[in-house]
Amino acid sequence: MFLLIASACVFFFGTTVLLIAIPVALYISSVRGAAPIAILGLASEKLLIHHFQSTPDAVGQSIHLGSLIYLTAPILFAAIILNRELGWRSIAILLSSAVVAVLALDLAGARWINFSIFTSPTFRTLFMLLPLSVVVLTLRNHYATMPTHRRSIWLTIGFAVGAGGASLLPTTPVSSIAFDESHGHWETVKGSFGPNDFGRGANYTYTALYAYAAKLVGSAYPFESESDNLPGANGIFVLKMPSKPLSDHFSNRLEAWVRSGGRLLVVADHTDLYDSSQNLNAFLYPRFGIRIGTNAVFDARGMPTIPTTDKTTSAIGYVNANGQPWAWQTGASLNALPIAAVELASFGMSFSEPGDYSRPNRFGPFLPRTSLRFGTHTSVMGLGVGTGSIFVVLDSTPWSNFSIFLRDYKVLFSSILDAMTKPAALKTWGWSAPVLGVMFIASALFRHSILLTISGIALGLSIGCAARIGAASFVPQIDGRDFQLRVVTGASAKLEFLKQLVAPGERNFVRILSAMGKYGLEPSSSASGSEVPILNAAKNWLLIQPDPDQLPKAEDVLLHLSRGANISVLFSPEQAGNTAVRAWLTELGLVAQRSIALSLAEDARTGGLLNRRGPALLRDVRTLTLASQTAKLKDRDGDQLIQSYTARPTTLPRTSGLLNIGFSSDQFSDDAIGEIWEGIYPSAIGKLREQQLAAALLGFEIPLPMPIDLKRPPREAAVGGLGQYLLLVDGKSTLAGIFRHTDLKLTENTDTAPIDNPINYLEDLRARSASFIASSCPHSAKITQCTKRFLSPDMLEWMVSWASSDDGKPIAIELLHERRFSGVGSTLNVIFTN
Numbered sequence: 001m002f003l004l005i006a007s008a009c010v011f012f013f014g015t016t017v018l019l020i021a022i023p024v025a026l027y028i029s030s031v032r033g034a035a036p037i038a039i040l041g042l043a044s045e046k047l048l049i050h051h052f053q054s055t056p057d058a059v060g061q062s063i064h065l066g067s068l069i070y071l072t073a074p075i076l077f078a079a080i081i082l083n084r085e086l087g088w089r090s091i092a093i094l095l096s097s098a099v100v101a102v103l104a105l106d107l108a109g110a111r112w113i114n115f116s117i118f119t120s121p122t123f124r125t126l127f128m129l130l131p132l133s134v135v136v137l138t139l140r141n142h143y144a145t146m147p148t149h150r151r152s153i154w155l156t157i158g159f160a161v162g163a164g165g166a167s168l169l170p171t172t173p174v175s176s177i178a179f180d181e182s183h184g185h186w187e188t189v190k191g192s193f194g195p196n197d198f199g200r201g202a203n204y205t206y207t208a209l210y211a212y213a214a215k216l217v218g219s220a221y222p223f224e225s226e227s228d229n230l231p232g233a234n235g236i237f238v239l240k241m242p243s244k245p246l247s248d249h250f251s252n253r254l255e256a257w258v259r260s261g262g263r264l265l266v267v268a269d270h271t272d273l274y275d276s277s278q279n280l281n282a283f284l285y286p287r288f289g290i291r292i293g294t295n296a297v298f299d300a301r302g303m304p305t306i307p308t309t310d311k312t313t314s315a316i317g318y319v320n321a322n323g324q325p326w327a328w329q330t331g332a333s334l335n336a337l338p339i340a341a342v343e344l345a346s347f348g349m350s351f352s353e354p355g356d357y358s359r360p361n362r363f364g365p366f367l368p369r370t371s372l373r374f375g376t377h378t379s380v381m382g383l384g385v386g387t388g389s390i391f392v393v394l395d396s397t398p399w400s401n402f403s404i405f406l407r408d409y410k411v412l413f414s415s416i417l418d419a420m421t422k423p424a425a426l427k428t429w430g431w432s433a434p435v436l437g438v439m440f441i442a443s444a445l446f447r448h449s450i451l452l453t454i455s456g457i458a459l460g461l462s463i464g465c466a467a468r469i470g471a472a473s474f475v476p477q478i479d480g481r482d483f484q485l486r487v488v489t490g491a492s493a494k495l496e497f498l499k500q501l502v503a504p505g506e507r508n509f510v511r512i513l514s515a516m517g518k519y520g521l522e523p524s525s526s527a528s529g530s531e532v533p534i535l536n537a538a539k540n541w542l543l544i545q546p547d548p549d550q551l552p553k554a555e556d557v558l559l560h561l562s563r564g565a566n567i568s569v570l571f572s573p574e575q576a577g578n579t580a581v582r583a584w585l586t587e588l589g590l591v592a593q594r595s596i597a598l599s600l601a602e603d604a605r606t607g608g609l610l611n612r613r614g615p616a617l618l619r620d621v622r623t624l625t626l627a628s629q630t631a632k633l634k635d636r637d638g639d640q641l642i643q644s645y646t647a648r649p650t651t652l653p654r655t656s657g658l659l660n661i662g663f664s665s666d667q668f669s670d671d672a673i674g675e676i677w678e679g680i681y682p683s684a685i686g687k688l689r690e691q692q693l694a695a696a697l698l699g700f701e702i703p704l705p706m707p708i709d710l711k712r713p714p715r716e717a718a719v720g721g722l723g724q725y726l727l728l729v730d731g732k733s734t735l736a737g738i739f740r741h742t743d744l745k746l747t748e749n750t751d752t753a754p755i756d757n758p759i760n761y762l763e764d765l766r767a768r769s770a771s772f773i774a775s776s777c778p779h780s781a782k783i784t785q786c787t788k789r790f791l792s793p794d795m796l797e798w799m800v801s802w803a804s805s806d807d808g809k810p811i812a813i814e815l816l817h818e819r820r821f822s823g824v825g826s827t828l829n830v831i832f833t834n
Contacts, residue, residue: 033447034085036155040440040455041081046316047433047462049073050343050378053334053352062109063118063370068102070375074128080444090135097131115368119300119349154449158456159463162432166464169424174263174417175234177213178223179206184243186274187267189222193401195518195690199680203402206240208517209413212404215481216417226250230257236420239283240267241396243274251283259386263420269396270296270330271355271362277332288385290392291336294362297328297350297377297394302366304329304498307348307376314470315463317429319380319415320345321473324527326408329497330363331395333377340430344391344419344469345380345412352377380416382469384427391416402514402676403497405523410482411475418472422465429465432458479538483524485697486538487513490545491529492572493665499675507572507669509544511676511686512693516542519694535560541567542697545665548580554587558632561647561657568642568660568697576623576663589631590661595622595640602795604823608729614753615795623663633659639705641667642696660696668693678820684710684789684797712791713771715764721834722770722813725762728829730819739763752793765792766832769800769813779808790815797821798830 052073055066075098079091086094105113105127117123179189189210193202214220223230223237226247231237237254246254258264272278272294284290299305306327314321333352351372355362381392393416398409419426439455477483489495494508502508516523523542532550533541535557543550546569552560560567575581576592585592599620603612625643627633633645641664646656666672673686684707695702727735735758752764769790777786777800786800796817803812812833819827 033151034082036152036452037081037440037444037447039155040436040443040459041077043316043459043463044433044437044440045073045077047342047466048437050341050346050376051337051339052375053373053377054336055373057373061106061371063106063113064373066373067118067370067375068106071124071127072098072102075131078132080441083444084447086135094131094135097134101127101130109370113370115300115351115370118370119368119374151447151449151452154452155456155459158453158458159460160456162457162460162462163464164460165457166425166428166461166468169422169428169465169468171421172261172263172423173234174236174421175218176231177217177220177236177238178231179210179213179220179238180240180242181222181224182226182228182244183239183246183279184241184274184276186241186243186276187396187400189220193518195694197518198682198687199678201680203514203676204400206399206401208401208404208522209399212410212413212482212522213417216414230254230262233261236263236265236417238265238267239280241269241274241276242279243276245275245279246283251287254283255287258388258390261387261423263388263423264390265416265420266390266392267396267399268292268332268392268394270332271364272357273362284390284392285336288383288390289336289338290341290381290383290390291334292392292394293333293335293352294355295332295335295352296330296355296363296366297333297347297352297379298330298366298368299348299350300368302368303501305347305350307346309345311473314473315467317342317382317466317470318345319419319470319472320408320412321470322408322411324408324530327406327527328379328395329397329403331379331397333373333394334381334392337378337381338383339434340427341381341383342426342430342433342466343378343380344382344416345378347377347379347394349375350377380412382419382426382430384423384430387423389420389423389426391420397497401517402510405487405513405517405525406495407477407483407524407526410524411473411477414475414477414482415472418475419469422469425465425468428461429469432461432465436462477524483538484520484522485516485524485540485542486533487523487525487542487544488531488533488546488550489525489528489543490547490550492547493528493545495525495528497676499670502670507545507666507671508675509665509669511670511673512668512689514676515690516694516697518690519698521694521697535565535567539565540697541565543567543569544668545570545572545575548578548584551581551584554584557588557659558647561659563657564655565657566659566697566699567657569662570642570665570668571661571663572665573622573663585625585661588659589628589633590625590645591628592623592625592663595624596620597622597640600795602822602824606825608826609727609796609824609828610734610754610758612754612794613756615793625661625663637702639692639702640664641692641705642702644696644702658696658699674820679818681799681818683818683821684791707789709788710791710797711772711776711788712793713768713775715767716771716774719767719770722766722810722832724833725766726829726831726833727758727762728831729826731827731829735762739766754794762830762832765815765830766813768792769798769815769832770810772800773802773810773813777802779804795822796824796828 052066052070058065079094083091187206189206191205191207193207210220277292277294281291306325308325309321311321311323351368351374353364353372356364379394383390436458439458443451443455494502494506496502496508513523535552597620599618600615601618627635632648636646637644642660642662645659673689674683688707691703723739752761754761772790776788783803790798790800798815798817801814802810805811815830817828
């Protein structure tokens with residue numbers, strides 16, 4: 001009965017409900033005396049287990065000491081809870097069996113127990129049940145039933161008093177946020193993030209977060225010098241990944257400010273990158289007892305963690321309790337926590353691996369092994385200090401420009417800000433939890449009504465305060481404040497930031513969604529396949545490869561448009577054959593038809609540039625939509641990728657919203673337009689796709705289908721000079737020499753395929769690049785950087801720069817093809833010179 005009740009509760013409500021399920025099961029099983037003790041014990045374990053991270057590393061252990069403590073904690077708590085029921089002899093057998101099992105596990109870890117076995121939930125469950133099974137053999141002689149349940153009343157009274165007291169604790173509003181810029185500019189808030197900003201330098205900043213923070217609380221500003229004034233009583237100070245150390249004078253100022261009521265948000269990251277962890281630890285550890293590890297956290301596969309945080313965990317203070325898989329990137333763990341520190345979010349079951357300082361990013365090999373600490377590592381920590389508070393976030397990546405479009409990441413930030421308005425509840429929770437742990441042990445040993453009453457008060461304060469903070473998980477997102485564009489993706493649409501997680505044939509849409517933030521659209525996307533859109537919850541919607549059950553009803557779409565709101569749907573090309581999708585189009589009065597056209601594509605053969613045979617001639621077969629004569633929709637604009645409609649009747653100026661539809665999601669995927677990590681020079685198609693989708697979403701005229709700054713020039717009739725050539729592949733010389741003639745001798749029929757005649761190919765490039773310069777890149781300096789791009793006949797995109805003589809004639813031309821411009825997979829430099 002005990003196992004049946006507990007298992008059913010876990011299945012339907014999540015593991016946190018065990019706080020109630022196990023005591024209820026004990027009560028029904030007639031072990032009533034242990035039921036109130038079980039409540040205290042399970043709550044203590046949930047609220048205090050994160051302190052296992054303070055376990056120091058021990059040299060020579062095959063299994064990390066912290067991992068063993070985390071694994072055996074349930075056995076210890078079970079022994080304390082049932083000590084009176086089982087008797088001391090059985091408890092001694094239980095604990096002795098646990099010690100023997102731990103020693104055997106440590107010995108086996110050196111040879112037979114590998115990380116895959118150690119991390120297996122089945123193995124870990126069996127390991128915990130093993131000592132209990134030994135005790136079962138002694139229960140006939142030593143089990144003592146204690147049917148009394150009167151003491152539960154005293155626990156209930158104490159809990160009510162504590163919870164009532166927690167509900168009366170005051171809140172302190174927040175009206176401003178200062179972002180530290182005085183200790184380095186990693187994740188700066190001062191950068192630009194607009195339509196012409198690309199690459200890591202634009203994507204890896206907090207400019208979008210900065211604007212979002214101002215919307216949430218009222219104002220945000222950069223803190224640019226240690227001599228600046230710290231925020232006022234209603235302010236938050238964000239100390240983010242300092243690459244420069246804090247001075248002693250400023251550290252003391254900041255400590256005094258926190259203790260007198262200031263609220264400090266610390267953002268850390270993995271492996272002491274740019275010395276940020278050691279700079280933070282120099283401030284945090286001697287003053288508050290917090291030490292951030294110089295490590296990285298990953299799951300049992302060696303990949304970023306994706307835990308699922310049950311909604312019920314909001315009752316114990318988790319601020320990201322949405323019941324959905326929650327994708328962290330790569331953060332650090334804590335190596336020391338003060339006794340009053342509380343856990344507000346976790347990375348889930350994970351390893352913590354020390355950094356490798358011999359590598360530029362200081363990552364280790366991401367190799368799971370039992371010698372590393374394994375458990376639920378904290379990702380967000382809170383600590384009440386004086387009348388102020390400190391919150392530490394151990395992963396900086398979720399709030400970068402390239403990732404903040406994910407709704408979970410925005411909600412995390414707003415939830416933390418909400419929690420920071422409750423410093424009194426945070427501090428009370430932090431201190432009542434260890435008191436609860438002490439009172440749990442005392443109550444388990446002596447079972448006295450006074451002890452149970454005091455324990456109930458500690459429990460009520462802990463859970464009451466934690467639940468007040470955990471309620472931040474359910475702060476609703478508001479259209480216009482938290483987002484301008486609501487994004488829903490089907491199960492087949494990937495939203496991965498690491499390209500390694502996207503298999504061939506899958507489509508990833510991180511680049512295009514993050515780019516919409518550059519156009520003021522402030523997208524907010526749910527996890528793939530997790531949301532069915534409710535149109536009146538937002539004005540602007542974007543659906544990417546939606547599953548049929550995610551499509552709104554046709555009448556709801558028309559009503560949405562009549563309100564002046566917009567909806568855009570990017571289907572995949574394959575979805576044109578889906579009967580449910582076709583039926584949906586028919587209900588809207590739209591007709592699907594084939595569009596067949598010739599297209600040129602670059603040679604996709606592997607082996608680099610010199611292994612290619614030239615462009616391929618293909619048929620581009622797409623599905624377009626048209627409004628039928630009886631439809632309530634009217635054609636407005638469109639091209640091969642997106643068709644735009646308004647709702648009838650037509651008015652001027654337009655009052656209807658826009659319906660944008662296209663079976664072209666493949667053309668907006670990362671593989672088509674480039675990834676977020678590309679360099680500062682984007683491909684022409686990547687820039688164009690961003691402009692096209694933004695224009696459709698904003699209701700602007702869709703740009704021309706061919707980039708206006710991409711030119712395909714003819715051959716120059718004759719090229720004087722520039723007789724030497726050099727081809728570099730990824731910086732290494734691959735082909736060099738002198739042309740046999742200085743004047744062009746090629747004809748249009750000459751074979752210029754690189755695999756057959758690389759010299760002819762280079763001579764053709766020289767002629768066309770000279771023509772490009774003459775027509776599209778006028779002389780502007782000793783070395784002219786061309787703003788337009790050169791498209792060669794083999795469909796490769798080249799950036800062009802050229803050096804001139806005193807009379808303005810070319811004396812050297814350099815062509816650059818960045819590896820992300822196409823499928824070549826290499827960076828190419830071609831130089832023609834005298």
